[in-house]
Amino acid sequence: MKMTRALLTGPRSFQIEEHAAPEAGPQDVLIDIHTCGVCPSDVRFYSGTRAGATYPRTLGHEWVGQVIDVGGDVSRFAVGDRVAAFVQRVCGMCRNCQRGMSNMCLNRLPAIEGGFQTVGRAVSDALEPIPDDTPYEAAAFAEPLACCLNGISRTPIVPGDTVVLMGVGPIGQLLSQLAQLRGGRVIAVDMIPERLELAMELGASEGLNAADPDLVKKIQDLTGGFGAEAVIVAVGVPAAELQALELAAPGGYVNYFAGTYPSATIAMDPNVIHYRQLWVTGSYHFTPGGFRTALDLIAREEVQVQPLISHRLGLDEIAHGFDTVIDQAGMKVIIEMGDGG
Ligand SMILES: [Zn+2]
Numbered sequence: 650m651k652m653t654r655a656l657l658t659g660p661r662s663f664q665i666e667e668h669a670a671p672e673a674g675p676q677d678v679l680i681d682i683h684t685c686g687v688c689p690s691d692v693r694f695y696s697g698t699r700a701g702a703t704y705p706r707t708l709g710h711e712w713v714g715q716v717i718d719v720g721g722d723v724s725r726f727a728v729g730d731r732v733a734a735f736v737q738r739v740c741g742m743c744r745n746c747q748r749g750m751s752n753m754c755l756n757r758l759p760a761i762e763g764g765f766q767t768v769g770r771a772v773s774d775a776l777e778p779i780p781d782d783t784p785y786e787a788a789a790f791a792e793p794l795a796c797c798l799n800g801i802s803r804t805p806i807v808p809g810d811t812v813v814l815m816g817v818g819p820i821g822q823l824l825s826q827l828a829q830l831r832g833g834r835v836i837a838v839d840m841i842p843e844r845l846e847l848a849m850e851l852g853a854s855e856g857l858n859a860a861d862p863d864l865v866k867k868i869q870d871l872t873g874g875f876g877a878e879a880v881i882v883a884v885g886v887p888a889a890e891l892q893a894l895e896l897a898a899p900g901g902y903v904n905y906f907a908g909t910y911p912s913a914t915i916a917m918d919p920n921v922i923h924y925r926q927l928w929v930t931g932s933y934h935f936t937p938g939g940f941r942t943a944l945d946l947i948a949r950e951e952v953q954v955q956p957l958i959s960h961r962l963g964l965d966e967i968a969h970g971f972d973t974v975i976d977q978a979g980m981k982v983i984i985e986m987g988d989g990g
Contacts, residue, residue: 653986654766655967658705660697663968670768678726678773679718680734683785685764686711687970687982688793695971698910709764709984710736713779713788723773731779733791734761734771735940752799752934765967767986777941780948786961786983787947790954794823794943795935800906801827802939803932804879808832813868813877813896815839815859816884816907817848819957819981824881824906825853826952833879836868838889841977851953859889868896877901885909894921894929905931957981 650670655663673679691708693699716730726732739754740746746754760775779788797820806812812833814825821844825835829852836855837848845856857867868877876898882890885907893903894917922929935943946952959979962970963986970982 650768652766652768653964654707654763655964655984656705657694657708660704661695661968663695663971664705665965665967668766671762671770673718673720673770675720675722676772677720678716678723678732678771678776680712680714680732680769680771680776681717682712682714682764682767682769682986684713684789684986685709685984686789686793687974687984689974692971692974693910695968696975707763707766709766710734710761711789711792712761712764712769713785713791714769714986717768719773725773726776726778731781731785731788732771732776733779733788733940733944734764734769735775735777735792735795735935735937736761738772738774739937751936752939765964765984765986767964777944779944783944783948784955786958786985787954788944789983790823790947790957790981791940791943792935793820794947794952794954795939796820796932797823797827797906798939798942799935800824800881800904800932801831803930804828804881804902804904806831806833806879806902810834810878811836811872811898813838813880813893814848814853815880815882815889815893816886817844817853817856818883818977820906821881821883822848822851822957822980823952823954824883826851828879828881829853830951836871836877838864839884844980847956847980851956865892865895872898875899879904881906883907887913887915891915891917894927897925897927899925900927901925902928902930905929908933958983961985 652670737757739751740756743755761771812828835853837853880893960982
């Protein structure tokens, strides 16, 4: 069987090629990949900004599709099932897993192959069924939403809290909705007006421009002078990461959700944390449980994901899709290998 894949042969260089489809080993499932989302972590391989990147490689870890073959040891899935793949297996037994942080499992095993190709291979443990009425393109948000669930679990928002969401790209939009599900009032902050408008369409109460010199004052005015009980930084920009500390209320939470590339330092006054008793945390990656919850939230439409899709492109347009993410010229870019919903 032949398949088509987008091979990244080096920075800024995709090659669309025909290739022999893989065989299913005893524990493997082969999937006709329908949709794969473009993640900023993929884009760093493409832009050449990922330290230590090797090429060639097939990118893509936010993918969904339909089972076309199963190995002899696989009992959970059958041909025709619709599935979402998650990128890694966790061991459940290492120190981090035992302490409830399987997102940082010390023995993570690769579980799937890249998603920007027409046929994918995964071990069955790395697949979850997609509920019947959920479109593929919505289910493709399970992995990013699972990462956001991990983030929100480390930001204990309660009803009545004000949550400042710094950066409302695709991830910030998901975090904004989760903060609202916890009862928070969201103030979205971004440089791009269209992103603020979308955040407000999806329930944020306010949208403020990140470049506004009065940003801190406006947030104080909106919070009776106290600041926000939670500030989630969904953009890896040192100036925003520093400002987040200033926006938090006494006793508030600051979550550095986004990674910072390239690595940077911020010059902060520890007294800001000390005298205001701030909780400063980070969050990274996702857990298998979070992945299942994410699919449920998407299927029940408690989190809206399809309004985030700005570009639906074919595999042969993948370079354009990646350039779009680099240029921040859209919102979520998805690549569609298949046809129909
Ligand atoms: Zn582990």
